[in-house]
Amino acid sequence: MADEKTQVTVDIFGIEYPIKGDADPEYIREVARYVDSKMRQVSRSGSVGSTIKVAVAAALNLTDELFKERAEKQNLISEMNERVTKLVRMLDKELDEYMKKTASRAERGEIRKANN
Known part of the structure; x- marks a missing residue:
């Protein structure tokens, strides 16, 4: 029962597909709706004709979105790393001064004790 896969039937661009997976069925449907919307968006543009060409154009658009999101994520990670590094330096400086x-103060206390 541990390897049990869920099967969900989804409609993408007018064609039903049985999808098996470990993911939640609603998540699978959501992904399928997104793919369907991207294909319909490409189809409405009128720049491509066949279903295969629509699918390839939609795949390119989706991949472009993915790559841009990855780049944005990497930029945010780099920015956070820079901030953390700056904060660590500031803390190190303050700790060193402290x-x-x-x-x-300890030396002055020792000198006073020695003089008394």
């Missing part, structure tokens, strides 16, 4: 002040 340690120097603490050491200086």
